[in-house]
Amino acid sequence: MAFSTLLLIDDHPLFRRGLAGMFSSSGDFEVVGEASSGREGIELARRLLPSVILLDLHMPGLSGLQVLDEIKQLELGCRVIALTAALDRTELLEALHLGVDGYALKEMDPDALLAYVRQCSTGSVVLNDQMVSLLSDPALQSRAPMAASEVELTVREAQTLALIARGMSNKLIAREFGISDGTVKIYVKSLLRKLKLRSRLELAAWVYLSAQPAPTGNPYAADAESRHAG
Structure with missing residues (x-):
């Protein structure tokens, strides 16, 4: 797999830094930026043009869905993977409509999340069984x-x-x-x-x-x- 640059957008510093450490040590990703808010994330995405963005859907201020919409409208060419604490069918459908490239639960096993992001970064389409159940x-x-x-x-x-x-x-x-x-x-x-x-x-x-x-x-x-x- 080609080396990918990664931007993290999440308002929880402990979770964000944990992700940064995991992806940096994987050998497949370079974490090029971290943002603690949606507006900061959009500005970093414009400046850094990362291959992949991991986006928390539930943040104060701009919501994750609003951030997703703005990033996709900018047509930066990056893949956006939404991270959520709980499955919600309305949220999932809206994220899909806005062009999200991946949708993952924060409670996923770290190795499973890393594998999922790897797959999404290659253009593969992957949803887990719970999400398939929602769509079905x-x-x-x-x-x-x-x-x-x-x-x-x-x-x-x-x-x-x-x-x-x-x-x-x-x-x-x-x-x-x-x-x-x-x-x-x-x-x-x-x-x-x-x-x-x-x-x-x-x-x-x-x-x-x-x-x-x-x-x-x-x-x-x-x-x-x-x-x-x-």
Whole structure:
């Protein structure tokens, strides 16, 4: 995996410094900045242009969702992974709508969180079983941005969507189809445009929210190979 720069945005100094130590010692990440508030985090993101941002969703002042929205509107090219203390379906759906690239519980085992962030940093899409359960709730089906019957996808776009929902990165999808990464990016951009969505993670969630046939097992548990792909 390529070396990634990391920005931490969290108002709890003890938790933030613990994350900084863990990621710095992993050998895969360089922690380039720490912010204790949403506004400071946005300014650091603009200046440092990190590869990955870990963002606490529950902070005083600007909320994590407001920070996420501003960062995504700036189009900085960084992946934003939201950290939350508790699962909330409304919050999850809003974060997905705003283009979040990952969504993790603060109570995760440190090694599991590190592995999750590694996967997200490569473009893989990963949600744990609890989050999949939230997205699979029948009560949420009406919240789909667009019904499956309203969308006309090409065969290759449908195949790409299915592999995204299984947690595969562009590199692995390209390998699966025997095509270039650039061609896969074209399919992904077309899917985002047709479905009126903002991120790969929201594409994967759409599979559940639109009542699309789900792949066998947890489709968000990325294939073992993707855990080591760059």
